[in-house]
Amino acid sequence: xxxxxxxxxxxxxxxxxxxxxxxxxxxxxxxxxxxxxxxxxxxxxxxxxxxx
Amino acid sequence: xxxxxxxxxxxxxxxxxxxxxxxxxxxxxxxxxxxxxxxxxxxxxxxxxxxxxxxxxxxxxxxxxxxxxxxxxxxxxxxxxxxxxxxxxxxxxxxxxxxxxxxxxxxxxxxxxxxxxxxxxxxxxxxxxxxxxxxxxxxxxxxxxxxxxxxxxxxxxxxxxxxxxxxxxxxxxxxxxxxxxxxxxxxxxxxxxxxxxxxxxxxxxxxxxxxxxxxxxxxxxxxxxxxxxxxxxxxxxxxxxxxxxxxxxxxxxxxxxxxxxxxxxxxxxxxxxxxxxxxxxxxxxxxxxxxxxxxxxxxxxxxxxxxxxxxxxxxxxxxxxxxxxxxxxxxxxxxxxxxxxxxxxxxxxxxxxxxxxxxxxxxxxxxxxxx
Numbered sequence: 001x002x003x004x005x006x007x008x009x010x011x012x013x014x015x016x017x018x019x020x021x022x023x024x025x026x027x028x029x030x031x032x033x034x035x036x037x038x039x040x041x042x043x044x045x046x047x048x049x050x051x052x
Numbered sequence: 053x054x055x056x057x058x059x060x061x062x063x064x065x066x067x068x069x070x071x072x073x074x075x076x077x078x079x080x081x082x083x084x085x086x087x088x089x090x091x092x093x094x095x096x097x098x099x100x101x102x103x104x105x106x107x108x109x110x111x112x113x114x115x116x117x118x119x120x121x122x123x124x125x126x127x128x129x130x131x132x133x134x135x136x137x138x139x140x141x142x143x144x145x146x147x148x149x150x151x152x153x154x155x156x157x158x159x160x161x162x163x164x165x166x167x168x169x170x171x172x173x174x175x176x177x178x179x180x181x182x183x184x185x186x187x188x189x190x191x192x193x194x195x196x197x198x199x200x201x202x203x204x205x206x207x208x209x210x211x212x213x214x215x216x217x218x219x220x221x222x223x224x225x226x227x228x229x230x231x232x233x234x235x236x237x238x239x240x241x242x243x244x245x246x247x248x249x250x251x252x253x254x255x256x257x258x259x260x261x262x263x264x265x266x267x268x269x270x271x272x273x274x275x276x277x278x279x280x281x282x283x284x285x286x287x288x289x290x291x292x293x294x295x296x297x298x299x300x301x302x303x304x305x306x307x308x309x310x311x312x313x314x315x316x317x318x319x320x321x322x323x324x325x326x327x328x329x330x331x332x333x334x335x336x337x338x339x340x341x342x343x344x345x346x347x348x349x350x351x352x353x354x355x356x357x358x359x360x361x362x363x364x365x366x367x368x369x370x371x372x373x374x375x376x377x378x379x380x381x382x383x384x385x386x387x388x389x390x391x392x393x394x395x396x397x398x399x400x401x402x403x404x405x406x407x408x409x410x411x412x413x414x415x416x417x418x419x420x421x422x423x
Binding site: 012013027028029030031032033042043045046049 | 218219220243245296297298299300301
């Protein structure tokens with residue numbers, strides 16, 4: 001579904017460099033959470049949106 | 053049960069063609085239906101077996117026709133469930149090879165005609181994005197969806213705007229206590245996800261799903277992903293509402309939020325007994341005085357929290373004239389005679405600045421304001 005290549009935090013924001021399945025280039029996403037489950041939820045949501 | 057009905061169903065056998073015609077009337081008066089044919093029936097030169105087959109086919113169609121006519125005779129309307137209608141529409145000529153498909157569909161229609169409950173369920177499923185063939189009535193006015201009653205109107209209360217260019221930003225946060233529903237429009241070029249939340253205490257927030265106007269069924273969750281623009285709505289069964297960016301990658305999101313309320317009342321009720329019309333205590337400001345001269349000057353500043361005001365002309369011989377948000381003119385408007393008081397009431401209430409002019413220098417006015 002996706003692969004996180006880099007991950008860091010700035011306060012309550014998690015910055016991830018992620019390569020979604022089917023994409024050629026990774027994307028940098030700023031996620032308003034440091035909770036891993038929430039991060040996964042966000043990235044899953046983004047991936048599913050890409051599939052539409 | 054008047055959603056769909058058969059008003060004609062018959063077989064039209066002849067020497068060359070087998071056909072079943074099924075038609076009906078929709079709630080809006082338009083007609084639907086069609087004819088399903090088997091093709092040319094072998095006549096001249098047909099074998100005994102072929103003729104027997106055709107005889108059996110005709111018998112099956114006639115049996116089905118009789119069943120429909122019986123049904124129509126017993127009931128004014130014959131509702132058709134969507135899947136049944138789809139089955140009818142999908143019949144092809146080859147289906148008549150065994151004469152079982154049509155008979156099965158007709159038997160299903162007759163045995164279990166649609167009910168209001170099943171049609172309502174199918175309508176709901178369609179709204180949720182599931183495809184069902186068929187016809188549904190549409191609640192095409194905001195009033196209907198809001199449950200607005202006769203005599204009430206939907207009124208725009210306020211227009212609000214917001215923008216977001218990064219994660220964790222609040223796009224807009226509103227007190228929607230006076231609103232009946234929210235219309236939230238998203239525009240711009242961006243790649244982010246956002247979440248909609250509502251609250252009654254402005255502290256604890258819960259997810260707030262919204263409906264998409266341009267893509268019904270696409271926004272059933274509280275979270276709107278990707279770069280979708282459009283208009284989303286929700287009824288306000290809560291006090292506070294906000295939209296936040298849950299994840300951001302690029303771009304700027306612009307939002308316009310309209311709050312709509314329901315205006316007007318549907319009934320009146322007589323009230324008897326003791327009624328308190330001023331249901332709140334007010335607080336007196338610190339007593340003050342101001343010396344007014346013979347030229348127009350400020351006396352009391354504008355105060356949006358003002359609920360009451362008492363002015364006393366303490367001078368023994370000189371008059372004081374007042375003006376609300378305008379230049380004071382001696383002996384015009386409200387004039388307080390020497391030693392007299394003026395009290396603001398519900399018919400003279402104003403929160404604007406008050407100016408004054410006196411008939412002589414150093415006319416002291418005593419001021420008591422309430423908030």
